[in-house]
Amino acid sequence: MAKRGKINQRQRILEEAAKLFKSKGFAGTSMRDLGGEVGMEAASIYNHVKSKDEILESICFYISDTYISQLAEVEQTATPYREKIETLIRQHIRLMLEEGAAVSVANNDWKYLTGDKLTAFKDARKRYEHGFAALIEQGIAAGELQPVNVSVALFTILSAVRWVELWYRPGRGVSADELEQNILTMLLNGLAK
Amino acid sequence: MAKRGKINQRQRILEEAAKLFKSKGFAGTSMRDLGGEVGMEAASIYNHVKSKDEILESICFYISDTYISQLAEVEQTATPYREKIETLIRQHIRLMLEEGAAVSVANNDWKYLTGDKLTAFKDARKRYEHGFAALIEQGIAAGELQPVNVSVALFTILSAVRWVELWYRPGRGVSADELEQNILTMLLNGLAK
DNA sequence: ACCATAAACTAACGTTTGTTAGTTTTTATA
DNA sequence: TATAAAAACTAACAAACGTTAGTTTATGGT
Incomplete structure (x- = not known):
């Protein structure tokens, strides 16, 4: 065997x-x-x-499972909200750098999932987004964050990190640490002086 | 006839x-x-x-042409860099709201272009990115913007606005004006207090 | 060495694909 | 109303698709 x-x-x-x-x-x-x-x-x-579909499912759920468990971990840690959000952003960037292709598939090709799997994936994504949004909301309520619209803040963050995978090439000008730091600066402090 | x-x-x-x-x-x-x-x-x-390919080409170049001419217009206007960037962000969001499907195709399906058309599209995109990056760079040099890495700033902005089209539904909580204002706040001032 | 199983192969299936050819219907104008 | 062009149709094509069946080769344990 x-x-x-x-x-x-x-x-x-x-x-x-x-x-x-x-x-x-x-x-x-x-x-x-x-x-x-x-x-x-x-x-x-x-x-x-088993099939071409099963390949897609394996890739998509591997990524969504990772995100979900990272979120659960952050939720249980006793740190300021601003720090929690920073951690989530860092984790996004790292997963993107380590599993770029799989993350890209989970982001772009999940729509080819069918039946139960499609439903399950959408549910997982919604769960993640709701959890992340709740942290932002609590951060605003605690006075740690600007009173911006929660959905806009959430999706601006998710979108901004999501595309790292499309244009970032390590070893070309910007190191992974610099990348993290610069994105965090942009998202948390803004571009304007 | x-x-x-x-x-x-x-x-x-x-x-x-x-x-x-x-x-x-x-x-x-x-x-x-x-x-x-x-x-x-x-x-x-x-x-x-003429063909399925021609449909894709028409959609993609309609969008890239729009972006390019909007950039050219902003470049020629005599305003502070911070304002130029604000205008470009606003235009991105508006085009996304008006031509959501076409923008989505230009963003995601351009890779199915072939031959000359693929080259031309990539060139147009690169031209746009370089022009936008130059504005950020000059804004930093002029002291109007934070000294963040230009590529990171550029792609954070482009990514953040690009996904409006995926999750924003007008009439559901956030108006188009609020959306614009909130995204600008996030990108220019940041989430942190 | 033998045997069972895993994992490769070739060949073929039914379907769907983009596209063409040839024909009929619709439409606008003179 | 006759006519010519535009735009729909049906039928079919060759190629590519995911997948199955059946067969051969490779591999590891006894």
Whole structure:
């Protein structure tokens, strides 16, 4: 019984799929494309994976699970709200740098999920957004944050960090730490002097 | 000769295509889907449009042309840099509200462009980004803006406004003016107190 | 060495894809 | 009302799609 090879190959398939989905989209990527990247025939992929849809599901829920558990952790920590939000922003940026392709898929290709999975993913996202929004709201109520519209603040933050993955290339001018620091400055202190 | 109907139908096709591309992606939308939405057979669409690719091109370049000319206008106006940037942000938000589907396509599906068109689109985008970045840089040099990393500032702004289109629904809590004002507050003054 | 299983292969399936050809209907004008 | 162009239609195409079936090769434990 050689089971160890199987999970490694499955992992490799998921990783290559994430890269392809990111650059060509889920619908624009064929199983033959994926096979070519992994180094096997399209049909052989089915030894490791149930379907093309299952690949997408694995990628999307891996990311949403990560976000949800990061949020839960921050919620339980006893720190000022401003610090909680700073931590969440940092975690977003880091996940983006570490799992860029998967995050991109979860952000852009989740719409190709179907049935229960689509519902579950949307629910997870809503749960995350509500939790994050609650922290901002409490931060404003506590006087730690500006009394800006909560939804606008939430989505400005989520949007601003989300695109790191699209344009940031490490080693080219800005280091990861500088990136974090600059984004935090922008979001927390603003561009104006 | 009935020429008036033709351009109207073409416009309708482009608009419905933008909506479909936004929700299902370019590769995930078939000409039969589009025909269904417009109210004709897929084959009939070709009386108004050269190909599926041409539809995508029309949408993408309509948006990029708009951005480019808005930037040119702002560059020529004699106002403080902070105000120029504020204007550009406002224009982004407004275009997003007026042409949400098309903007979404230009943001997400441009990667399905091919050959010259792909090159031209990327060039236009780069030109816009460079122009915007230059304004930020000059604003910092003039002491009107915080000395933040220019790329980070630029992409934080572009990202933050870009997603308005994904989550903002007019008439639901936040008005368009409030939206503009809140985003400007976030980006220029920051969330922290 | 043998055997069971995992994991690759080839070949093919039914469907859907973008697009073309040829034909009929609609429409505006003279 | 006759006519010509515009714009719809039906039918079909070759290619590409996700997936299945059946077969062969590789691998690890006894």
